[in-house]
Amino acid sequence: MNTPLVRVLYIDDEENNLHAFKASFRRQYEIYTAISAADGLKILENISIHVILADQKMPGITGVEFFKSITYSFPDPVRILLTGYTDIEALADAINHGDIYRYITKPWNDLELHNSIKNAYDAYKAKIDLRNKVAELEKTNDELNRFIYSISHELRAPLVSVMGIVNLVKMESLFESSGEYWGLIETCSNKLDYYIQKTLQYYKNNKTISEHTPIEFRKLVRELIDLYSYSDKETRFNVTIDQSEPFFGDVFRIEVILGNLISNAIKYQKEGATDKRVDITIAVNPAEAEISISDNGMGILNEHLEKIFTQFFKSKVNHGSGLGLFIVKEALNKINGKIAVSSDLAEGTTFKITIPNAK
Structure with a gap:
């Protein structure tokens, strides 16, 4: 059974790390590497990446700063931070802003990094699946609301006719001619009209800008x-x-x-x-x-x-x-x-x- 191809981007200013990463994981993942944040951004603009790994200590920009800079333009890829030292403030800041999925210390353990990428991809899939389901539910809900609105409008036409007939009966002094029946018809018609009006109000309140x-x-x-x-x-x-x-x-x-x-x-x-x-x-x-x-x-x-x-x-x-x-x-x-x-x-x-x- 074919496994999904996971696209991983690794950004690091040390070429040896990029080669080592590619050698270790090229069989499991589709690997893309970048020597700088600018090169990594070019790859993101052209390829749909699932998981991004970035070194924390890079010239000009840190890994945390890079992740923050792409939060709105590329919100979907899951982020993993690699760091050779413990910068507690930077890590806390990144986690608090939701910019990283997790961090791993360098030199990394291949098994730990592999599991982290696998779990990050699962998180990516879950995010996309949830978004698709929400979009589907919103579409279904919108169609249902439009259907209810349309039906409510269609119901009003015959209802107004019935209420008009009741008014004609009143004008011709025949309202009491059939006992309570005309009164029951009027009561039921008014109640149905009330329900329809509330349904239309609910729909318009949700949709009107x-x-x-x-x-x-x-x-x-x-x-x-x-x-x-x-x-x-x-x-x-x-x-x-x-x-x-x-x-x-x-x-x-x-x-x-x-x-x-x-x-x-x-x-x-x-x-x-x-x-x-x-x-x-x-x-x-x-x-x-x-x-x-x-x-x-x-x-x-x-x-x-x-x-x-x-x-x-x-x-x-x-x-x-x-x-x-x-x-x-x-x-x-x-x-x-x-x-x-x-x-x-x-x-x-x-x-x-x-x-x-x-x-």
């Missing part, structure tokens, strides 16, 4: 309240916005963040409560926007507070998709924002958000 544009929080909050409160006219909004400073940010993600939190504040009010209230406070300064969204709803159990931002988490009273707060957290991560939550079952829930001003 941040663009910083001017944001007027008064206008944005008013539009979001109108959008999410159309089905619940009982909830009262108290809005206080202090924006004397211009604010620049990612309007798509800020809409996603505020929209999900306002929607939740409405959705999780106490059933039958007569004083449903949501307080929104926003203060903008040159560095950031500080946002607080509070409700007097049903609150969140203490043991759930650390879990509410995880994907698909649902409490017993949560009838949503389990994606809303996860999307909020992901969107904040994309724009370097922060979020904190406090809650009391009797008093309600408060979310505090900080978003950097990108101006």
Whole structure:
């Protein structure tokens, strides 16, 4: 069975060492030698090398310095340092920066050096295999996300038609004509539309590149309240916005963040409560926007507070998709924002958000 051909580059300013190395290992490996770092760099530019050996003490540049100089241009080859003396500081520096796989003292032991090269090549293969698998997984994940996005769009078309038919039935005063059936159709359609919207939000949040544009929080909050409160006219909004400073940010993600939190504040009010209230406070300064969204709803159990931002988490009273707060957290991560939550079952829930001003 053929063994893979391992390409090894050895750089040393002493020709005798280069000849000795080639004589010892030419049968096991494809050997390339260089008398200087400059010659070694030329070989790297033309040949795909798997393992690099370099002498520490060379004129003009040390082995550690050479390895550091090729960290970004040639990150894949595994590095082995050969040294005839113990320079602890240089070795510690090289290891700490991840520039060498291991070091071997000169004169080397052939068996030790052979094993080191073999193990270094195994590390090289593992690195390349991992990268290929990650690339394959990323491609598969991207294809799956695009498929989900496409399907979600396709589902919306017939769903909008169904919701349109329900509205026509209402306009013709036939909504109550078939008992609870039209109501069930409307409820199921709204729930499906909600799931589709959250799926599209999740996809867009992952794919959309941040663009910083001017944001007027008064206008944005008013539009979001109108959008999410159309089905619940009982909830009262108290809005206080202090924006004397211009604010620049990612309007798509800020809409996603505020929209999900306002929607939740409405959705999780106490059933039958007569004083449903949501307080929104926003203060903008040159560095950031500080946002607080509070409700007097049903609150969140203490043991759930650390879990509410995880994907698909649902409490017993949560009838949503389990994606809303996860999307909020992901969107904040994309724009370097922060979020904190406090809650009391009797008093309600408060979310505090900080978003950097990108101006």
